[in-house]
Ligand code: HGY
């Protein structure tokens with residue numbers, strides 16, 4: 001069974017729409033589109049129009065996710081959900097998340113145009129706040145989809161001091177009704193996501209597509225080192241309690257520890273206080289993003305780091321404090337769904353589909369709580385760079401991804417038919 005059409009035009013439309021969405025940004029000269037912002041609303045409005053064009057009934061849920069739905073051969077059937085996220089990091093690329101939503105719309109269009117009898121409904125999800133850029137905690141939209149957003153989350157504040165609760169209200173949503181976004185697992189078939197790989201492995205292997213086996217678990221922390229501020233000239237070294245130098249020792253060890261243990265750790269930001277050029281820093285604050293294919297490796301690495309930081313701080317007469325901002329444990333893709341993705345890749349001429357574990361986090365980590373999921377990776381250009389304006393995909397690879405994704409959906413229609 002196939003509805004495949006020459007996907008060149010479809011891929012060209014996806015690339016053009018990625019460019020148009022890139023123009024909806026709060027960052028002059030760059031891309032930034034964060035949760036519950038005017039840019040979030042503008043993007044939802046634009047993509048809702050594209051969903052409608054594809055034959056989907058578009059709506060926004062109580063958490064700010066955008067949903068397009070195509071009914072099955074009877075109304076109110078459980079849904080096969082396709083999608084990804086529409087929010088971005090700061091100074092982002094134009095394909096992370098966005099490509100998956102747009103490929104899902106093209107796939108749904110083909111299915112809608114085919115007139116096939118659908119044994120389930122088909123939904124396209126544009127999740128909000130997969131990145132956690134504005135409030136620090138990530139996966140808000142998909143956690144709400146899974147019914148896992150509680151009161152503490154609504155109390156988180158952005159750098160301007162605005163709470164999630166107030167931002168929801170300003171966005172026109174009712175903080176007390178976020179729970180309405182939760183989906184009944186009995187009304188879901190599965191979740192499939194197309195996403196750029198965000199690494200160099202597919203390009204290194206000369207392949208355009210891959211199925212995903214698991215998504216690495218991640219934990220994010222804010223670490224504060226405290227010493228004593230002092231005069232940059234008058235404070236002798238043996239009497240200094242320099243919080244920044246202590247933090248720097250820990251930061252360098254973070255990289256060494258990650259390489260040694262095969263985990264992945266990144267310090268994305270660091271600040272010294274009071275921040276005077278002629279003042280010994282009394283406080284240093286830095287972030288830690290820690291991931292691994294297996295949660296036990298991630299957690300063992302963190303325990304080692306805590307022991308090291310304790311030694312540095314004892315030697316330098318410093319204090320330190322760790323706050324965990326975010327935690328999402330590793331999740332495995334559903335084997336049957338992964339096989340459907342691999343079957344889809346084979347229809348594009350790749351007889352031996354690659355399978356990769358995802359170093360990047362994705363909405364599937366949250367959606368897995370209510371329905372099984374699988375992912376299709378698309379090759380990245382520019383040495384796999386992502387979370388950067390130079391993020392790149394090839395239009396031909398997008399065409400292959402649409403064909404493969406459509407074939408995977410047709411595989412599931414046949415299996416459920
Ligand atoms: O951080 C991540 O891995 C994802 O891009 N949110």
Ligand code: MN
Nearest residue numbers: 089096131387
């Ligand atoms: Mn990302």
Ligand code: MN
Nearest residue numbers: 096097130362
């Ligand atoms: Mn992403």
